[in-house]
Amino acid sequence: MELIQRLKEVGTEFFELPEREKEAVAKPADSIDLEGYVTDYKKDGQGRKTWADHLFHRIWPPSRINYKFWPNNSPDYREVNEEYAKEIKKLSEKIMGWLSEGLGLHREALKEGLGGETVEYLMKVIFYPPCPELDLLFGAPPHTDLNGITFLIANDVHGLQAFKNNKWIDVEYDDSGIVVIIANQITRMSNGRYKSGEHRATMDTERTRISWPVFAEPNLDHVVGPLPELVAGDDDNAPKFKPYVYREYKFLKMNKLPLD
Ligand SMILES: O=C(O)CCC(=O)C(=O)O
Ligand SMILES: [Fe+2]
Numbered sequence: 001m002e003l004i005q006r007l008k009e010v011g012t013e014f015f016e017l018p019e020r021e022k023e024a025v026a027k028p029a030d031s032i033d034l035e036g037y038v039t040d041y042k043k044d045g046q047g048r049k050t051w052a053d054h055l056f057h058r059i060w061p062p063s064r065i066n067y068k069f070w071p072n073n074s075p076d077y078r079e080v081n082e083e084y085a086k087e088i089k090k091l092s093e094k095i096m097g098w099l100s101e102g103l104g105l106h107r108e109a110l111k112e113g114l115g116g117e118t119v120e121y122l123m124k125v126i127f128y129p130p131c132p133e134l135d136l137l138f139g140a141p142p143h144t145d146l147n148g149i150t151f152l153i154a155n156d157v158h159g160l161q162a163f164k165n166n167k168w169i170d171v172e173y174d175d176s177g178i179v180v181i182i183a184n185q186i187t188r189m190s191n192g193r194y195k196s197g198e199h200r201a202t203m204d205t206e207r208t209r210i211s212w213p214v215f216a217e218p219n220l221d222h223v224v225g226p227l228p229e230l231v232a233g234d235d236d237n238a239p240k241f242k243p244y245v246y247r248e249y250k251f252l253k254m255n256k257l258p259l260d
Contacts, residue, residue, distance in 0.1 A: 004175070004176060008212070010081075015210070017073055032251055033220070037054070037069075038054050039053045055069075059122070096114070113189040114148045114185060120218070121215070123214050124214070126139070126213070128204075128210070130203070131204070137203055140201040141200055144198050145215060146185075147183045148216045149180065151214045152181065154179075154210065155208075155211070157208065157210075158209075163197075168200070181199060182196050191240050217246070221246070225239070225242065241260050
């Protein structure tokens with residue numbers, strides 16, 4: 001609880017910096033590896049706009065951290081994020097353990113399918129400015145996440161919605177809550193038994209919303225597909241998804257190309 005509070009504090013200060021200082025950690029254009037800062041104002045095919053600033057950086061494993069993408073304007077940023085990474089990894093492994101058991105498999109099955117100790121945790125800090133024209137603007141358009149499983153906290157401005165029973169509902173959480181979102185690689189590993197949660201983020205007319213999703217994802221060279229134990233035997237268990245090297249999966253999804 002206290003750690004969540006501290007993470008929100010240290011993670012907010014970065015966005016108060018002048019633009020040129022934020023751009024010092026700019027993300028390389030069109031990179032499949034998303035680390036860095038980007039300010040995004042986009043229009044989709046249906047004329048809807050999205051508007052948000054994002055900062056991405058890995059927080060686990062230590063060997064894959066690039067500290068140059070971490071804000072250094074807040075003295076506690078590093079310590080708090082390193083501690084948060086350890087806690088999120090524990091939580092993630094616990095939940096993947098329960099989800100594996102729910103499939104009738106051993107506790108490590110989903111974690112191993114996602115890459116075991118090579119699984120990476122990517123922090124995204126999202127800054128949604130106040131926005132008066134709400135009908136045209138989404139913070140995040142409807143989507144499912146590409147990675148395995150997502151853990152999200154946000155400041156006190158609500159806006160996350162989930163698609164359930166054919167309608168959008170507000171996701172309720174309090175200050176100490178972490179929202180857990182099943183993402184595409186768990187759907188694929190479970191051969192469709194766990195569905196990815198479709199979600200979106202709205203904006204507030206007067207207040208700034210900040211959210212901190214952490215994405216647990218395979219490393220780019222890891223191959224993910226339906227777990228072999230789930231697709232053995234008869235036709236009912238036929239694989240519904242092709243295995244993909246995560247780099248290729250991400251490329252196809254980011255470019256809206258066909259997959260299965
Ligand atoms: O800000 C939010 O609540 C949602 C963000 C999100 O879904 C994403 O970045 O994938
Ligand atoms: Fe998402």
